Amino acid sequence: MADRYLSFTGTAPGRFLTRRLGLPQPAPLRRWSPEHPTLGGDLLHLTAGKSDLDLAATGLALVRSSERPAAVLLDASGVRDVEGLADVHAALHPVVRSVAAGGRVVVLGAPLDPADHHQSAAQQALEGFTRSLGKEIGRGRTVNLVRPADALAAESTLRFLFSPKSAYVSGQVIEVGARQVTAPDDWDRPLTGRTALVTGAARGIGEAVAGTLARDGARVVVLDVPQAQAAARQVAERLGGTALALDITAPDAGERIAAALPDGLDVLVHNAGITRDRRLVNMPAERWSSVLEVNLASVLRTTDALLASGTIRAGGRIVATASIAGLAGNAGQTNYGASKAGVAGLVRSLAPRALAEHGVTVNAVAPGFIETKMTAAVPLFIREAGRRMNSLAQGGLPVDVAETIAWLAHPASGAVNGQVVRVCGQSLLGA
Ligand SMILES: NC(=O)c1ccc[n+]([C@@H]2O[C@H](COP(=O)([O-])OP(=O)(O)OC[C@H]3O[C@@H](n4cnc5c(N)ncnc54)[C@H](O)[C@@H]3O)[C@@H](O)[C@H]2O)c1
Structure with a gap:
C-alpha cells in the first residue's frame, strides 16, 4: 500500500532520475501534527483592486511584505472588470516563485453579481485562474478560491486553508455566506462539549x-x-x-x-x-x-x-x-x-x-x-x-x-x- 514512488522521488538519485525522464515529481506534503501545527512562516496579504473585506477583524496574522512567505492571501474581491484582472497578475507574478514548498495561495473573490455581467466575468475568471495556477505551481503547494460575503464569517475557512490540515485540498472554489458566526473559546479544541x-x-x-x-x-x-x-x-x-x-x-x-x-x-x-x-x-x-x-x-x-x-x-x-x-x-x-x-x-x-x-x-x-x-x-x-x-x-x-x-x-x-x-x-x- 505504501507509495514507493513518492519515497523514491524523495531521494537525491530518485529526484535526478525522474526529473531527467520527465516523470511526475510529487513533493512530500506537510500535514498537521502536534509538533507542526502551523505552516510556520509569513502569511503575505496582497490586494488586487479596492476591497471592502475587513480582514483586520479576523485573528489572522497577516503581513504586507515577506521575502519567503509560507502562504499568500490575494484579496481580489474588488475586481469588477477585465481591466481589474491585470492587478491579479501584477500582485502574484512577482511573488509566486518565492512561496515556500508546501505553501498556500488563497484567492479571495466576491459572490457573482447577477446584475453585472462585467463583474461576473471578472470574478468567474478567478476560478479559471485559481485552477490553472494549482496545476502549475508544484512543490506541494496548493491554490484555492474562497468567495466570502463577509471576512469574519470566513475566518474558520481561511484558518483551515492556511494550515497543514488542508494539505490535499487544492483547486477548490468555496462559497462562504454572510451569517454571523462566533469564534470558539479555543481554536485548538473547538468541539469541546459537543x-x-x-x-x-x-x-x-x-x-x-x-x-x-x-x-x-x-x-x-x-x-x-x-x-x-x-x-x-x-x-x-x-x-x-x-x-x-x-x-x-x-x-x-x-x-x-x-x-x-x-x-x-x-x-x-x-x-x-x-x-x-x-x-x-x-x-x-x-x-x-x-x-x-x-x-x-x-x-x-x-x-x-x-x-x-x-x-x-x-x-x-x-x-x-x-x-x-x-x-x-x-x-x-x-x-x-x-x-x-x-x-x-x-x-x-x-x-x-x-x-x-x-x-x-x-x-x-x-x-x-x-x-x-x-x-x-x-x-x-x-x-x-x-x-x-x-x-x-x-x-x-x-x-x-x-x-x-x-x-x-x-x-x-x-x-x-x-x-x-x-x-x-x-x-x-x-x-
Ligand atoms: N478510499 C477512497 O479513495 C474513497 C474515495 C472516495 C470516496 N470514498 C468514500 O469514503 C467513505 C469511506 O471509505 P473507506 O475507503 O474508508 O471505506 P472502508 O470500506 O474502509 O470503510 C467503510 C466502513 O463503513 C462500514 N459500513 C459499510 N456499510 C455499512 C452499513 N450498512 N452500516 C454501517 N456501517 C457500514 C464498513 O463496515 C466500514 O467500516 C465511503 O463513503 C467511500 O465511498 C472513499
Missing part, C-alpha cells in the same frame, strides 16, 4: 474522522455494522468515546440513533459507504440496489429522521461523503457514481432549508484517490494512475478527508453551507 457521530467509523476514513473530531474535543460515537464491533469498540476506547452497533440501512436507523443519544447530537458524519463495481451490462439489480441503499437512501432517511426528531441540535453540522466518481463518473461504477452524485444533490437542496429551519449546516466532502484498503485492492496499474493523476501527483491519506470534515464541523463554520468540497489534490478527473 457530540459527534461518525458512520462506518470502525476503519478507514471513518476511523480517521472520529480520531480528528476527538482531537478537536468532541465526544465521538463510532457507528458501524454489528460484524465490525470488535474494531469499532477498539476505536471508541482509544478515543474515549462509545461504539454503536447498527446497520445504517435498517429502516429505523434514525430512530435508533436518536434513542442512543437522548441528549442530542451536534455533528453527524455520513461516512459509511460501499462499492459493488461492475459495468452496467453485467450488473445485477442486487449490486445496484445495495450501493444505492447504503450510500444514498440511508443517508436521506437518517438525516430526515434526526432533523425531524430534533436530535441534531441548533448549531449542528451534517457532513456527507460524496466522491469524485460521483462528479466525474467512473467506468464500472454506475451504481456508486449515481449514489455519490445523489449525495451532492441532497446537500445542495437541503442546506438552505436545514439552516433556516433547524440552524444546521449541510455540506459534503468528495474524496479523490485516498490510500485505504479500498484503493489498495485496485489493480496496480490503475492504482498508480489514480495516485499520479492530480496536481500533487500522489494519493491523499484518510486524515486529509478527516481534517476537511473537521473544518466543516467547526462551530465557526456556520456560514459554510451547501458546499461539496473535493479532497483530491486537484484530481484531473471531472475537474
Whole structure:
C-alpha cells in the first residue's frame, strides 16, 4: 500500500532520475501534527483592486511584505472588470516563485453579481485562474478560491486553508455566506462539549474522522455494522468515546440513533459507504440496489429522521461523503457514481432549508484517490494512475478527508453551507 514512488522521488538519485525522464515529481506534503501545527512562516496579504473585506477583524496574522512567505492571501474581491484582472497578475507574478514548498495561495473573490455581467466575468475568471495556477505551481503547494460575503464569517475557512490540515485540498472554489458566526473559546479544541457521530467509523476514513473530531474535543460515537464491533469498540476506547452497533440501512436507523443519544447530537458524519463495481451490462439489480441503499437512501432517511426528531441540535453540522466518481463518473461504477452524485444533490437542496429551519449546516466532502484498503485492492496499474493523476501527483491519506470534515464541523463554520468540497489534490478527473 505504501507509495514507493513518492519515497523514491524523495531521494537525491530518485529526484535526478525522474526529473531527467520527465516523470511526475510529487513533493512530500506537510500535514498537521502536534509538533507542526502551523505552516510556520509569513502569511503575505496582497490586494488586487479596492476591497471592502475587513480582514483586520479576523485573528489572522497577516503581513504586507515577506521575502519567503509560507502562504499568500490575494484579496481580489474588488475586481469588477477585465481591466481589474491585470492587478491579479501584477500582485502574484512577482511573488509566486518565492512561496515556500508546501505553501498556500488563497484567492479571495466576491459572490457573482447577477446584475453585472462585467463583474461576473471578472470574478468567474478567478476560478479559471485559481485552477490553472494549482496545476502549475508544484512543490506541494496548493491554490484555492474562497468567495466570502463577509471576512469574519470566513475566518474558520481561511484558518483551515492556511494550515497543514488542508494539505490535499487544492483547486477548490468555496462559497462562504454572510451569517454571523462566533469564534470558539479555543481554536485548538473547538468541539469541546459537543457530540459527534461518525458512520462506518470502525476503519478507514471513518476511523480517521472520529480520531480528528476527538482531537478537536468532541465526544465521538463510532457507528458501524454489528460484524465490525470488535474494531469499532477498539476505536471508541482509544478515543474515549462509545461504539454503536447498527446497520445504517435498517429502516429505523434514525430512530435508533436518536434513542442512543437522548441528549442530542451536534455533528453527524455520513461516512459509511460501499462499492459493488461492475459495468452496467453485467450488473445485477442486487449490486445496484445495495450501493444505492447504503450510500444514498440511508443517508436521506437518517438525516430526515434526526432533523425531524430534533436530535441534531441548533448549531449542528451534517457532513456527507460524496466522491469524485460521483462528479466525474467512473467506468464500472454506475451504481456508486449515481449514489455519490445523489449525495451532492441532497446537500445542495437541503442546506438552505436545514439552516433556516433547524440552524444546521449541510455540506459534503468528495474524496479523490485516498490510500485505504479500498484503493489498495485496485489493480496496480490503475492504482498508480489514480495516485499520479492530480496536481500533487500522489494519493491523499484518510486524515486529509478527516481534517476537511473537521473544518466543516467547526462551530465557526456556520456560514459554510451547501458546499461539496473535493479532497483530491486537484484530481484531473471531472475537474
Ligand atoms: N478510499 C477512497 O479513495 C474513497 C474515495 C472516495 C470516496 N470514498 C468514500 O469514503 C467513505 C469511506 O471509505 P473507506 O475507503 O474508508 O471505506 P472502508 O470500506 O474502509 O470503510 C467503510 C466502513 O463503513 C462500514 N459500513 C459499510 N456499510 C455499512 C452499513 N450498512 N452500516 C454501517 N456501517 C457500514 C464498513 O463496515 C466500514 O467500516 C465511503 O463513503 C467511500 O465511498 C472513499
